[in-house]
Amino acid sequence: MNLRAEVVIVGGGVMGTSIAWHLARAGVRDVVLVERDELAAGSTSRAAGGVRAQFSDELNIQLGARSLEAFGRFEEEVGQDIGLHRVGYLFLLSTPEQVASFEAGVRLQNSLGVPSRLISPQEARRLSPLIRTDGLLAAAYSPDDGHCTPEAVVHGYARAARAHGARILRHTEATGIELHGDTITAVSTTLGRIETGTVICAAGAWSRAVGAMAGVELPVRPLRRQIAVTAPVPGLPPALPMTIDFTTSLYFHREGPGLLLGMSDPDERPGFATDTHDRWIPRLAEAMQQRAPALLELRRTGGWAGLYENTPDHNALIGEASTVSRFLYATGFSGHGFLQGPAVGEIVRDLYLGRVPFLDISPLSAGRFAADAPRPEANLV
Ligand SMILES: NCCCC(=O)O
Structure with a gap:
């Protein structure tokens, strides 16, 4: 042809x-x-389906914010329900360096119209009750962020x-x-x-x-990343934010009645493999133990692997x-x-x-x- x-x-x-x-x-x-x-x-x-404007680089903040606006009018403009949940993104911060970096990020985001702010560990826990606050210094939160169905x-x-x-x-x-x-x-x-x-x-x-x-x-360069989903979690707040422990990179958000969770695996090597494996589980469990031990009680019902497309x-x-x-x-x-x-x-x-x-x-x-x-x-x- x-x-x-x-x-x-x-x-x-x-x-x-x-x-x-x-x-x-x-x-x-x-x-x-x-x-x-x-x-x-x-x-x-x-x-993972996260959508956010909380970045450190002003180009990424503006690309994220512009896209959030477009996701918000997607159904009307493109004619498709994308399961958008504007539940916010919550970055959990445990070191003075992280707090300083996110403070600078919040200032830049606010100057570009993004309504992010730093909040206390106690407020973070009210938003995301599965976390523990030991060792947390602060969190960065933006209510406009969220997640939808890729x-x-x-x-x-x-x-x-x-x-x-x-x-x-x-x-x-x-x-x-x-x-x-x-x-x-x-x-x-x-x-x-x-x-x-x-x-x-x-x-x-x-x-x-x-x-x-x-x-x-x-x-x-391609790099495999894995995601797991869990069985339903009783009592999960409907507006649970995408929650990210910045120290370990453990993140989770609601996926229907359960959770979708992921984490970077420093042992992964570049390549096109997308089969799933359990070698990341000990590290995942350690991160859960440290920041959200309630996750350890949840039954994993499935998961998948995909590729990051990394640049230098x-x-x-x-x-x-x-x-x-x-x-x-x-x-x-x-x-x-x-x-x-x-x-x-x-x-x-x-x-x-x-x-x-x-x-x-x-x-x-x-x-x-x-x-x-x-x-x-x-x-x-
Ligand atoms: N990359 C997985 C989590 C989504 C995000 O970067 O916000």
Whole structure:
């Protein structure tokens, strides 16, 4: 099959479908999205679903806040219920350094309109009664944050993008990018060749290989992260915030009548493995014992593993390649991508159309590492 498209988006997760919807809704004709599996089958459906604007970097604060607004009007604008719970995010802080860092973050967030604040350990426990306060110095809380259902966001965007004329090709893998000099001429796929002058890489953990097809270096490394879900927890507050122990990285939020919980595992090594294992359980149990011993009593009923798409500074890569004309990318979100999906779709639409985006995103260009200008983010989970 031979196709023609104005733009080919590679990747059918939150970034790809958000970009497709934003472009198609803006009137871009012949938007084609290729996804080698099912929509959201990569990392998006395995995300914890947290949505927040509590970051240390002002770009991340603004990407998060803009996305929170979009999640808030998603049902009305995109036509899909995404199970949004605006229950807040609570970061539990145990050292003077953490408190100082989050104090600075709260000041910056407040200056950008985010209603976060530092609260006492006692107030934190009133919001999140499963925690213990021993050793806690303070917590950072923003009531506007929360969580929602990642695959609902993807399917909402995809359906709405199709309604605006975008074509979404599932089970279609991009296998090559044809260039004439520095100009893109086509994308080869398992379904055939698609003539196009523009490629947008939204391939998440698999972006390095997609970039390499065009000779563009996208420094993304996959890293497995695991999530567990529990049996129903009697008496769980309906508005339980997403609760994160910043020292251990243990986090949990309501998932129906039970909890969804996760934690980083320092023993994980980069790679594409997404099978689950129990090697993280002793560390998880230790973190629970330290910060929320009630969690130890809960029965785990399931879980899954997904991939973070890590960059050297654990921050996103968003921009247009300097060496290949019309190769755009939105990838490397390092664990905070789902929550930035709406804002990034809007920005990539504007980059594509040559408009000035609502935010100058140039500090997140993939060229920042060669220019020795990394952009580290402190509030990582
Ligand atoms: N990355 C898992 C938790 C979501 C978040 O970063 O807010």
